[in-house]
Amino acid sequence: xxxxxxxxxxxxxxxxxxxxxxxxxxxxxxxxxxxxxxxxxxxxxxxxxxxxxxxxxxxxxxxxxxxxxxxxxxxxxxxxxxxxxxxxxxxxxxxxxxxxxxxxxxxxxxxxxxxxxxxxxxxxxxxxxxxxxxxxxxxxxxxxxxxxxxxxxxxxxxxxxxxxxxxxxxxxxxxxxxxxxxxxxxxxxxxxxxxxxxxxxxxxxxxxxxxxxxxxxxxxxxxxxxxxxxxxxxxxxxxxxxxxxxxxxxxxxxxxxxxxxxxxxxxxxxxxxxxxxxxxxxxxxxxxxxxxxxxxxxxxxxxxxxxxxxxxxxxxxxxxxxxxxxxxxxxxxxxxxxxxxxxxxxxxxxxxxxxxxxxxxxxxxxxxxxxxxxxxxxxxxxxxxxxxxxxxxxxxxxxxxxxxxxxxxxxxxxxxxxxxxxxxxxxxxxxxxxxxxxxxxxxxxxxxxxxxxxxxxxxxxxxxxxxxxxxxxxxxxxxxxxxxxxxxxxxxxxxxxxxxxx
Numbered sequence: 001x002x003x004x005x006x007x008x009x010x011x012x013x014x015x016x017x018x019x020x021x022x023x024x025x026x027x028x029x030x031x032x033x034x035x036x037x038x039x040x041x042x043x044x045x046x047x048x049x050x051x052x053x054x055x056x057x058x059x060x061x062x063x064x065x066x067x068x069x070x071x072x073x074x075x076x077x078x079x080x081x082x083x084x085x086x087x088x089x090x091x092x093x094x095x096x097x098x099x100x101x102x103x104x105x106x107x108x109x110x111x112x113x114x115x116x117x118x119x120x121x122x123x124x125x126x127x128x129x130x131x132x133x134x135x136x137x138x139x140x141x142x143x144x145x146x147x148x149x150x151x152x153x154x155x156x157x158x159x160x161x162x163x164x165x166x167x168x169x170x171x172x173x174x175x176x177x178x179x180x181x182x183x184x185x186x187x188x189x190x191x192x193x194x195x196x197x198x199x200x201x202x203x204x205x206x207x208x209x210x211x212x213x214x215x216x217x218x219x220x221x222x223x224x225x226x227x228x229x230x231x232x233x234x235x236x237x238x239x240x241x242x243x244x245x246x247x248x249x250x251x252x253x254x255x256x257x258x259x260x261x262x263x264x265x266x267x268x269x270x271x272x273x274x275x276x277x278x279x280x281x282x283x284x285x286x287x288x289x290x291x292x293x294x295x296x297x298x299x300x301x302x303x304x305x306x307x308x309x310x311x312x313x314x315x316x317x318x319x320x321x322x323x324x325x326x327x328x329x330x331x332x333x334x335x336x337x338x339x340x341x342x343x344x345x346x347x348x349x350x351x352x353x354x355x356x357x358x359x360x361x362x363x364x365x366x367x368x369x370x371x372x373x374x375x376x377x378x379x380x381x382x383x384x385x386x387x388x389x390x391x392x393x394x395x396x397x398x399x400x401x402x403x404x405x406x407x408x409x410x411x412x413x414x415x416x417x418x419x420x421x422x423x424x425x426x427x428x429x430x431x432x433x434x435x436x437x438x439x440x441x442x443x444x445x446x447x448x449x450x451x452x453x454x455x456x457x458x459x460x461x462x463x464x465x466x467x468x469x470x471x472x473x474x475x476x477x478x479x480x481x482x483x484x485x486x487x488x489x490x491x492x493x494x495x496x497x498x499x500x501x502x
Contacts, residue, residue, distance in 0.1 A: 006336050012101050020050040020202070022057060022226065023209040025064035026219030031057050033227055036199050041108035041346045042336050042381045050202050053225040055235040058194070061223040062241040065165045065192040068220030073192055074162075078134040085130035085187055087215035092176075092207070093123045099176060099207050104337035107172050107201040108381070109300055109345040111338055114176075121177035121462070125480075128464035129184030132485050136160050136189065143495070153498040160489045162190035163267060164243030167236040169229070169257075171248050172201035172348055173303045179208050181479055182246045183222065189488035194223045194242065196233055200348050202226045229253060240264045244488065247271070248305070251402075251427075251473045269477040269487045271305065271469055273402040274430030277423045278308040278459060279445060281436035282316045288457075289435050290324030293408075296433065296459040298332060298386050301345050302406040303352075305474075306431035306453070306460040310399060311410045312419055318412050322390055325408065326372030329386035334377060346382040347405060353382040356405030363389050363398040368409070400426045416445065424450045429471030433459035452478065 008016070020038075021028045032054035038047045053061070068074065076084075092099065100115040107114075138158035168182035175198060186193050197205040209224040225232055233253075237245055237260035244267040247257050254270040261268050278293050280286075296308030313321045335342035347353045364370070374385035386406040392399050398409045413419040423432070433455040434445045446454040452469045455461050462468060462480070469478035477487050 006338055008105060008338070009098070009101060011098050012105065015098070015102060015203075016048045016105075020048055020206060020226070022051055022053055022061070023213075023222070023224040024057065024061045025067070025223070026213075029057075031226065033057070033231060036202070036226060036228070038106065038202060040105055041348055044380045044382070047105060047203070050226045052199075053196075053227040053232045055231070057225065057227075058232060058235040058239060059241075061194045061225055062165060062239055064220035064223055065194050066241060068218050069162070069165060069192045071220075072218035073221045074190065076190075078136060078188075081187060081190060082130040082133040084216050085126050085133065085184070088211050088217070089123050089126040089130065091211045091214055092126070093119060095207060095211070096123070099204055101338070102207070103176055103201070103204050106203045107175070107345075107348060108337050109173075110342045112340065113300070113345075114337075117174045117177045121174070122180035125177070125180040125184045125464050129188040129485065132185070132482070133188040136485075136489065138491070151501060153501045154495055155498055156493055156495045159492045159494060161492055163488050163490050164191060165241060166191045166193045166488065167239065167242040167245045168193055168195040169233050169236065169245065169247045169249065170195065170198060172198035173300055175201050175204045176208075178248055179205065181248075181484070183208065185479075185485045186246075186488050187217075187221070188485060191244075191488050192221050192223075194225060194236065196225045196227060196236060199226065199228050233257075234260060237261055238263055242266055244268070246487070254475070267487065269479070270475040271479060272430075272473060272475040273404075273428055274305045274307065274470065274474050275310055275400060275402055275426045275428040276306055276308045276431040276433075276451065276460075277449065278311045278432070279419065279423065279434045279449075280311065280313045280317065280321060281434075281438070281441065282314045283437045284317070284435040284457075285437075286317060286321050286324055290321060291328050292459060293321075294325050294328035294386075297408040298329065298344065298406045301347055301384070302356075302386075303348065303404050306462070306468075308431070308433060308459050309403065309408060310423075311408055312413050312423065313410055315412045315414050318410070322371050322388065322410055325410075326388050329372050329388055329406075329408070330374070332386055334381075334383045334385070344383070344386070344406070347384055348382065350382060352404065353384055356384050356403055356407065359398055359401070359403045359405070359407060360384075360387055363387075363392070363396060363407070363409070366396045366398070368392045368396060368398060371410070394422050394425055402428065420445065420448050424448075427473040430469075430474035431455075431460050433457075
């Protein structure tokens, strides 16, 4: 490691030393709840304190968002909204190195990975949805039942309108990308937003707030809150002035949000957990599959909802594939997020590290074998070495529960029908992939996997245009693409009496 890579830049140091407050309307303000300490998970050292929002601060933010919706932002047409969004994307792109550095310090993931999240996900999502802002349209038609006894000529037109004030609650694993995923379609649709950052990695939210104002968004269009989920997040989910909640996080929290949203029957989009399968048939190129499967599981240290954490290997290639994946896992380099040699970041917290280590102990206790050679971490930071389990079956916790860490569970199969029963036997259905050169088999299996997204010879092919979301307890609704815009719109039908039918 080069020591000069391990120190934050001067600009990052200045950012960390500055106040980290809430943006409500046009005002940066201190929250009324107890401030939150933010730590560096690579070093277990403090970064800074952020102000936290109380229920009263949520009230203020919702009022500011409603005023902007009823006022200056609500009066903008699609072209004007798109111009603000494009300016924001350009500003974010120009600040990407600093934003990525702060994100790396905040959540511990390697700097190169954070830069990709900022530039290839956040910036491109904002540009993509800016393009939709001018293309939101209804339709007109003649209804089959017009006036009394069909004597009147009726024309009906549909209008697509913003759903209203959106409460966005984002996770800590890719905060810049997740904020853009909420903000982009909401702004394109004409909504205003109250966004709560993740308390474990809140810092990149400040860039979004600053750049939205710099891009020309009227005050109140985007309101930034920090706070704990059980306090600030719960207040947002239950708030009668919020018309929609968009949440990315765990299934248990998603269920609590649904319960809280029942008060005013607000609309809810949920992107929750996963236990995504990677299915490998005998004709797959193992030299291609092995690094791809390792990356599918161990990306972001396994802290990704679409991570391919269950690998189903045909019995004829099981041992050879496991050996290759084990080598790839053991070759990952843990270390400081700012070191360019680092390929494996830490887990986000002491609690998450203990949780993952508990699953590893559970797998061993239930009879699974560790097939690679994970090296214990002796330095600071919440690091867990990648683990590849074999001799596993679906009754084991490691095979059907979401671990959210660098743990891969490998299972053998021989029969396709038995395989698919095992693949679809969890409560999750988010992502997955099928690896084979037989296109008929690939499509047949992909269609029978019950999940929101399946890749063929690729895993989790995320792009702004490609819809993404979960079935069963992996969530409600879809994000990305045109499907990601629809939940932020409502349809109004206007019927016009044109007089007697000719």
